[in-house]
Amino acid sequence: xxxxxxxxxxxxxxxxxxxxxxxxxxxxxxxxxxxxxxxxxxxxxxxxxxxxxxxxxxxxxxxxxxxxxxxxxxxxxxxxxxxxxxxxxxxxxxxxxxxxxxxxxxxxxxxxxxxxxxxxxxxxxxxxxxxxxxxxxxxxxxxxxxxxxxxxxxxxxxxxxxxxxxxxxxxxxxxxxxxxxxxxxxxxxxxxxxxxxxxxxxxxxxxxxxxxxxxxxxxxxxxxxxxxxxxxxxxxxxxxxxxxxxxxxxxxxxxxxxxxxxxxxxxxxxxxxxxxxxxxxxxxxxxxxxxxxxxxxxxxxxxxxxxxxxxxxxxxxxxxxxxxxxxxxxxxxxxxxxxxxxxxxxxxxxxxxxxxxxxxxxxxxxxxxxxxxxxxxxxxxxxxxxxxxxxxxxxxxxxxxxxxxxxxxxxxxxxxxxxx
Amino acid sequence: xxxxxxxxxxxxxxxxxxxxxxxxxxxxxxxxxxxxxxxxxxxxxxxxxxxxxxxxxxxxxxxxxxxxxxxxxxxxxxxxxxxxxxxxxxxxxxxxxxxxxxxxxxxxxxxxxxxxxxxxxxxxxxxxxxxxxxxxxxxxxxxxxxxxxxxxxxxxxxxxxxxxxxxxxxxxxxxxxxxxxxxxxxxxxxxxxxxxxxxxxxxxxxxxxxxxxxxxxxxxxxxxxxxxxxxxxxxxxxxxxxxxxxxxxxxxxxxxxxxxxxxxxxxxxxxxxxxxxxxxxxxxxxxxxxxxxxxxxxxxxxxxxxxxxx
Numbered sequence: 001x002x003x004x005x006x007x008x009x010x011x012x013x014x015x016x017x018x019x020x021x022x023x024x025x026x027x028x029x030x031x032x033x034x035x036x037x038x039x040x041x042x043x044x045x046x047x048x049x050x051x052x053x054x055x056x057x058x059x060x061x062x063x064x065x066x067x068x069x070x071x072x073x074x075x076x077x078x079x080x081x082x083x084x085x086x087x088x089x090x091x092x093x094x095x096x097x098x099x100x101x102x103x104x105x106x107x108x109x110x111x112x113x114x115x116x117x118x119x120x121x122x123x124x125x126x127x128x129x130x131x132x133x134x135x136x137x138x139x140x141x142x143x144x145x146x147x148x149x150x151x152x153x154x155x156x157x158x159x160x161x162x163x164x165x166x167x168x169x170x171x172x173x174x175x176x177x178x179x180x181x182x183x184x185x186x187x188x189x190x191x192x193x194x195x196x197x198x199x200x201x202x203x204x205x206x207x208x209x210x211x212x213x214x215x216x217x218x219x220x221x222x223x224x225x226x227x228x229x230x231x232x233x234x235x236x237x238x239x240x241x242x243x244x245x246x247x248x249x250x251x252x253x254x255x256x257x258x259x260x261x262x263x264x265x266x267x268x269x270x271x272x273x274x275x276x277x278x279x280x281x282x283x284x285x286x287x288x289x290x291x292x293x294x295x296x297x298x299x300x301x302x303x304x305x306x307x308x309x310x311x312x313x314x315x316x317x318x319x320x321x322x323x324x325x326x327x328x329x330x331x332x333x334x335x336x337x338x339x340x341x342x343x344x345x346x347x348x349x350x351x352x353x354x355x356x357x358x359x360x361x362x363x364x365x366x367x368x369x370x371x372x373x374x375x376x377x378x379x380x381x382x383x384x385x386x387x388x389x390x391x392x393x394x395x396x397x398x399x400x401x402x403x404x405x406x407x408x409x410x411x412x413x414x415x416x417x418x419x420x
Numbered sequence: 421x422x423x424x425x426x427x428x429x430x431x432x433x434x435x436x437x438x439x440x441x442x443x444x445x446x447x448x449x450x451x452x453x454x455x456x457x458x459x460x461x462x463x464x465x466x467x468x469x470x471x472x473x474x475x476x477x478x479x480x481x482x483x484x485x486x487x488x489x490x491x492x493x494x495x496x497x498x499x500x501x502x503x504x505x506x507x508x509x510x511x512x513x514x515x516x517x518x519x520x521x522x523x524x525x526x527x528x529x530x531x532x533x534x535x536x537x538x539x540x541x542x543x544x545x546x547x548x549x550x551x552x553x554x555x556x557x558x559x560x561x562x563x564x565x566x567x568x569x570x571x572x573x574x575x576x577x578x579x580x581x582x583x584x585x586x587x588x589x590x591x592x593x594x595x596x597x598x599x600x601x602x603x604x605x606x607x608x609x610x611x612x613x614x615x616x617x618x619x620x621x622x623x624x625x626x627x628x629x630x631x632x633x634x635x636x637x638x639x640x641x642x643x644x645x646x647x648x649x650x651x652x653x654x655x656x657x658x659x660x661x662x663x664x665x666x667x668x669x670x671x672x673x674x675x676x677x678x679x680x681x682x683x684x685x686x687x688x689x690x691x692x693x694x695x696x697x698x699x700x701x702x703x704x705x706x707x708x709x710x711x712x713x714x715x716x717x718x719x720x721x722x723x724x725x726x727x728x729x730x
Contacts, residue, residue, distance in 0.1 A: 192617075194619050197619050317534045
């Protein structure tokens with residue numbers, strides 16, 4: 001199938017056509033021509049006002065609930081949500097039931113994406129069955145397509161982390177750490193701040209995060225291995241990671257979109273859709289995260305898409321589960337963040353996550369593979385629950401007016417245009 | 421003004437100074453009523469109130485019940501131990517049951533912060549928060565301030581009140597801070613460093629960890645009950661040691677160069693927060709607090725009921 005994209009603004013910060021308005025002609029899986037004006041016949045011509053195109057977006061952390069909790073989200077509904085969000089790739093976390101702890105499970109997940117424009121690059125568990133006792137089969141899982149290893153929100157003790165970091169050097173993959181010390185925050189619900197005082201909800205202090213960042217950085221330096229931190233939310237963690245990068249430690253980090261868009265003020269109304277882990281932090285932390293993203297201390301943004309059904313979310317705040325969905329609204333969420341321009345955003349959701357996770361990436365040129373997201377950064381619309389493809393509707397954006405939307409994805413010869 | 425600015429009593433944070441003063445004036449009238457030979461008025465004959473207690477309570481529940489009976493309302497009572505509501509489905513189901521029962525007003529105590537707000541957003545009835553976990557306990561704060569007003573006069577400006585004890589887990593402390601500050605008083609909190617939230621200063625209160633210094637500063641000391649059941653881990657080693665650092669005895673009280681007023685929301689752990697001779701001394705207004713509790717709750721119920729179209 002051939003497709004012609006008419007007059008689209010190319011957002012490709014490292015490429016030759018960055019910010020240029022061009023026609024793009026795609027044959028099958030390949031971009032064959034980029035010109036000011038192309039008049040070749042095509043099976044599909046996309047001509048939409050304010051059309052933008054970039055390398056395909058990649059949501060490097062989503063928590064689909066398949067296998068185990070398919071009522072909340074299965075791989076197929078999750079992939080649809082991701083595609084509607086403009087993703088051509090996602091990485092699913094392994095703490096499902098059963099956990100993604102061997103090649104069979106990694107292959108099961110990978111196979112589900114076979115006919116989708118969205119590729120799946122799963123994480124495997126850091127320890128056998130995610131039980132925190134022994135390191136898992138990193139090599140075997142990597143061969144089957146796992147791109148990193150984590151026990152999700154379950155912290156591992158220093159000894160396990162030490163051996164995992166050491167052993168990972170045989171595999172050319174990455175330890176992914178969600179840095180939290182649960183002995184400090186106990187049953188914490190919200191950021192330790194004025195917000196925890198005003199709501200009376202138990203608090204999660206910044207130090208519960210950055211203490212673990214310190215530990216893992218020390219272990220990474222000692223083992224001369226590499227580590228990726230997911231869900232950085234505090235200024236102190238940012239400062240530690242910035243220094244570590246300066247000192248040559250192989251560290252990368254991501255931030256969840258909602259930590260850039262919201263602060264702990266949101267929980268004052270006890271709206272459980274804002275109950276997330278790490279908790280929404282202070283304005284000072286939020287500004288530090290934006291700054292860190294701009295100076296490269298934080299490498300990329302992901303959604304931490306966490307589907308939860310009504311039974312686990314429409315509850316008293318401290319009984320509700322943590323998490324919000326977000327892969328479909330990732331771009332719109334980022335549009336609310338002052339201080340990030342379009343190139344920053346595309347860098348952070350398309351290019352840098354691929355570099356960190358060692359996935360293929362090339363600039364947009366003639367003869368490169370067509371892995372593209374088309375979008376309109378200015379499109380205004382209101383979001384209804386029915387618009388969300390996710391089986392769970394735990395989004396604080398329902399009923400809100402949003403700006404910026406993906407219009408289609410093109411990848412592996414599959415073309416999905418949802419708005420014309 | 422003869423109407424409240426709020427539709428429910430969820431927390432003192434939502435009330436204005438005028439609301440609080442209106443509640444006090446209304447309570448003045450009801451305090452006369454409950455000291456008459458016939459302690460009852462027919463105002464709420466056509467109103468049904470459900471008292472839902474998802475957490476153990478004796479005096480708050482009795483005080484509300486008495487207030488409702490003095491106003492001639494019909495009442496239904498429901499209590500459940502907190503263990504049976506751990507799963508959380510109960511509150512949503514309770515909501516639906518209340519809707520079916522067509523009650524006009526709900527008084528609820530619940531172990532989870534925000535539960536009263538949760539309820540008020542989902543039912544048509546009026547909601548009075550009788551304590552939601554570690555969030556707020558508005559009627560307690562109102563009766564505390566009302567009792568201070570009775571003893572020290574209507575003008576709170578310049579009055580100094582210290583709240584002593586477990587500030588971290590106390591709904592009474594938070595509601596009291598809001599209420600006293602709105603009325604113009606100065607507030608200090610005093611307690612073990614593990615039980616005073618790091619960011620409490622952002623509410624504009626003074627923070628002190630030395631009981632003697634706190635008492636020397638204040639006109640009124642509100643000694644909170646130590647609630648071990650609300651603590652998920654040990655924040656101080658033992659009650660013995662708490663008493664050594666934060667217990668108030670007669671010797672300490674008498675060593676101050678002024679006569680401060682002693683309050684306690686009850687029930688007292690005698691010999692822990694305060695000794696018996698302090699609780700029973702003429703500086704204590706603990707029993708007046710209990711009496712005023714009924715008048716304040718009558719006032720709140722009466723004012724909210726006035727908003728119901730009848």
